[in-house]
Amino acid sequence: MSELSVSTAGQIPALQIIVPMLAAPLCVLVRNARASWLIALAASGVSTVTAWLLVLHVGEHEPIRYALGGWLPPTGIEYYIDTLNATMLLLVSGISTVALVYARESIASSISSDRQYLFYTSWLLCITGLMGIAITGDAFNVFVFLEISSIATYSLIAFGKDRQALIASFRYVVMGSVGASFILLGIGFLYAATGTLNMVDLAARIPVTESPRAVLVAFSFLTIGLMIKAAIFPLHAWLADAYHRAPIAATAFLAGTATKVSLYVLMRFFYSMFGVDYSFGSLFLNWVLLPAAVGGFVIMSLVAVFQTDLRRMLAFSSVAQIGYIVAGIALATQAGLTAGIVHIVNHGVIKAALFMAVGCILLRAGHVHRPSLDSLYRRMPFTCTAFLLAGFGLVGIPLTAGFVSKFQLIQALLERGLWPIVVLVLASSLLAVVYVGRVIEIMLFREGRSSEGAASGGVEHGHSTGIHEAPLTMLVPMYALLALMFWIGINGEVTLDLAGEAARQLLEGMRVLTPGGVS
Numbered sequence: 108m109s110e111l112s113v114s115t116a117g118q119i120p121a122l123q124i125i126v127p128m129l130a131a132p133l134c135v136l137v138r139n140a141r142a143s144w145l146i147a148l149a150a151s152g153v154s155t156v157t158a159w160l161l162v163l164h165v166g167e168h169e170p171i172r173y174a175l176g177g178w179l180p181p182t183g184i185e186y187y188i189d190t191l192n193a194t195m196l197l198l199v200s201g202i203s204t205v206a207l208v209y210a211r212e213s214i215a216s217s218i219s220s221d222r223q224y225l226f227y228t229s230w231l232l233c234i235t236g237l238m239g240i241a242i243t244g245d246a247f248n249v250f251v252f253l254e255i256s257s258i259a260t261y262s263l264i265a266f267g268k269d270r271q272a273l274i275a276s277f278r279y280v281v282m283g284s285v286g287a288s289f290i291l292l293g294i295g296f297l298y299a300a301t302g303t304l305n306m307v308d309l310a311a312r313i314p315v316t317e318s319p320r321a322v323l324v325a326f327s328f329l330t331i332g333l334m335i336k337a338a339i340f341p342l343h344a345w346l347a348d349a350y351h352r353a354p355i356a357a358t359a360f361l362a363g364t365a366t367k368v369s370l371y372v373l374m375r376f377f378y379s380m381f382g383v384d385y386s387f388g389s390l391f392l393n394w395v396l397l398p399a400a401v402g403g404f405v406i407m408s409l410v411a412v413f414q415t416d417l418r419r420m421l422a423f424s425s426v427a428q429i430g431y432i433v434a435g436i437a438l439a440t441q442a443g444l445t446a447g448i449v450h451i452v453n454h455g456v457i458k459a460a461l462f463m464a465v466g467c468i469l470l471r472a473g474h475v476h477r478p479s480l481d482s483l484y485r486r487m488p489f490t491c492t493a494f495l496l497a498g499f500g501l502v503g504i505p506l507t508a509g510f511v512s513k514f515q516l517i518q519a520l521l522e523r524g525l526w527p528i529v530v531l532v533l534a535s536s537l538l539a540v541v542y543v544g545r546v547i548e549i550m551l552f553r554e555g556r557s558s559e560g561a562a563s564g565g566v567e568h569g570h571s572t573g574i575h576e577a578p579l580t581m582l583v584p585m586y587a588l589l590a591l592m593f594w595i596g597i598n599g600e601v602t603l604d605l606a607g608e609a610a611r612q613l614l615e616g617m618r619v620l621t622p623g624g625v626s
Contacts, residue, residue, distance in 0.1 A: 123196060126157075127238070130149070135228055137224065146231075148208065154203070154204075155200040155201050158238075162194060162197050164193075166190065170189035170612070180245075180305040184245045185243075186242045186244055191612060192242055192375075194448070194452065195367070195368060198455050199234060199368065202364055205587055206459060207230070209463055209581050212578050213354065213470060217268055217354050232255060232258070233259035236255030237252075241368055241371055250287065250291050253336070257283045260349075260361060260365060261283070264276040264352060266353070266354050267353050278344075281345075283336070286331075286336045289329070290332035293329035295325075299321050306375070310379055310616055313385070322381075333372055333373045334373075337369035346366070347426075349422075350419075350422035355463075355466035360459070362421070363459035370432055374613055379616050382616060393438070397528075399433060400432075400433035400437055401528060407427040409538055412545075414542070415477045416476060416477070417465045417475040417477055418475060420477070420542055420546075424458075424501065424539065431513065434446075434520070434528065435447025435515075435519060441611065441614060442515070442519035442522055443523075444610035445519070445609075445610045448610060449515060449603055449605075449606040452595075453500075453511060453512045456592050460497040461501065463588070465494070467490040467577035467581050467582070468483065468577075471576070477546055480549050480550055487576050489582055493585050494547070495547050497589060498543035498544075503539075505596070507592055508591075508596045511596055511602065511603065513536065517532060
C-alpha cells in the first residue's frame with residue numbers, strides 16, 4: 108500500500124473503525140460507569156492517534172485505497188483516504204477524545220450510574236458511524252454508516268434529563284429518516300444507472316452513463332437528503348431541539364462533528380463523484396446552495412439574538428456557521444472550497460469549546476437562562492473567561508481560528524465579485540457580536556438580581572452562594588480546545604495549506620489508483 112501502511116501499520120485504516128466498534132459491546136459487557144468511560148476514552152484515543160498517522164501519511168504520499176478483507180473493488184468494499192477525509196477522521200476522533208475527558212463529571216451529574224454504560228456505548232457507535240462515513244469509498248456504505256451514527260445520535264439525545272429530550276429525539280428520528288430515505292433512493296438510482304457503488308468507479312461511469320435521467324434523479328435526492336442531514340437552512344428544523352435537550356457533553360461532541368461529516372459527504376458526492384462541471388455547471392447546484400447559505404447565516408444569526416437559553420442560542424448559531432461553510436462550497440473554486448473546509452475544522456473546535464463552557468455553567472448554576480446569569484464571572488471566572496474567548500472565535504476576532512476561515516471566505520467571495528454577500532457575511536458577524544456580547548455583558552457587568560432563574564428550571568442565581576467554579580476535569584479539556592483555537596488563529600497557514608490541498612484534490616476528482624494500495 109505505502110511505506111507507512113505496509114511496513115509500520117498495515118491495518119491502520121481498518122483500525123479506525125474496528126477499535127470503537129468492538130469497544131461499544133465491551134461497554135455493555137462490563138456494565139460499569141467508570142469502566143465504560145475508560146473503554147470509550149481509550150478507544151477514542153486510539154482512533155485519534157491512527158487518524159493523525161493517516162493525516163501525516165496522505166500529506167506526504169498519494170491517497171490510500173484499502174481493500175477490506177482483500178476483496179478488490181468494485182466487488183469488495185474499500186476505504187479511500189485522502190487529505191480531506193483524513194482531516195475529518197482527525198476532527199471526529201480528536202473532538203470525541205477531548206469531549207470524553209470532559210464528559211465524565213458532566214454525565215455523572217445528569218445520568219444515573221446504572222445507565223451510563225449505555226450512554227458510552229451509544230457514543231462509541233456514533234463515532235464508529237461518523238468515521239465510517241468519512242473513510243469509506245463505497246456509496247452504499249456511506250448510507251450504512253450514516254444510519255449507525257444516526258441511530259446512536261437519537262439515543263444520545265434521548266439521554267437528556269427530561270421528557271422533552273425524548274420529543275427532541277423523536278423529531279430528529281422523523282427528520283433523519285426522511286433525509287436518510289432520500290440519500291438511499293439517490294444511491295439506488297446511481298446504482299441503477301452505473302452498475303457500481305464504488306465511488307471511484309462512479310466518478311468514471313457517471314459522465315458516460317446511458318441513463319442520464321436516473322443520474323439526475325439521484326442528484327436531486329442526494330441534494331435534499333444531505334441538506335437535511337447537514338442542517339442546511341431551511342432544512343435545519345431538527346437541530347435546535349436536539350442540541351438543546353441532549354446531555355451537554357453529547358451536544359459538545361455532536362456540534363463539533365455530526366453536521367460536519369454530512370457536509371463532507373456533500374463535498375465528496377458532488378465534487379468527486381458527480382464532478383464540478385456536472386454539479387455546478389450543468390445543474391447549477393450553486394443556485395441552490397448559495398441562497399440557502401446566505402439565508403442561513405443571516406436569518407439564523409438574527410434568530411440567535413432573541414434566544415434566552417444559551418444552548419438554543421448556540422444551536423441557531425451553528426446553523427448560521429454551517430451557512431458560511433456552504434457558501435464556500437457553493438463557490439466551486441479553490442479559494443471557496445478551502446474556506447469551507449477550514450471552517451469545518453475551525454468551527455468544530457470553537458463550538459465544542461462553547462458548549463463545554465455552557466455545560467460547566469449548567470453543572471454549577473443548574474440552568475443556562477441568559478438573563479439569570481448576573482455577575483456569574485465572580486463565581487465562575489475560568490468558565491466565563493472560556494466562554495468569552497470561544498465567543499471571540501465565533502465572531503471571528505483576529506488571532507482566533509474563526510478569523511482565519513472568515514477572512515478566507517471573504518477573499519473567495521471577492522474573487523467572484525460577490526461583494527453583496529461579503530456585506531451580509533460582515534452583517535451576520537455583527538449579529539454574532541450582539542448575541543455573544545449580551546451574554547458576556549450579563550456575566551461580567553450586570554449586578555445580581557433576584558430574578559427568574561428558578562423559573563427556567565435552575566437555582567436562584569443572583570445571591571446564591573452555592574455556585575462555584577467547575578471541576579478541573581471539565582476545565583482542562585475546554586481550555587485545550589481554546590489553546591488549539593488560538594494556535595490555529597496564529598498559525599493559520601497550517602490549516603489553510605491542509606484545506607487547500609484537500610480542495611485541490613476535490614476539484615481534481617477521485618484518482619484511479621491501484622486497489623489495495625497507492626500506485
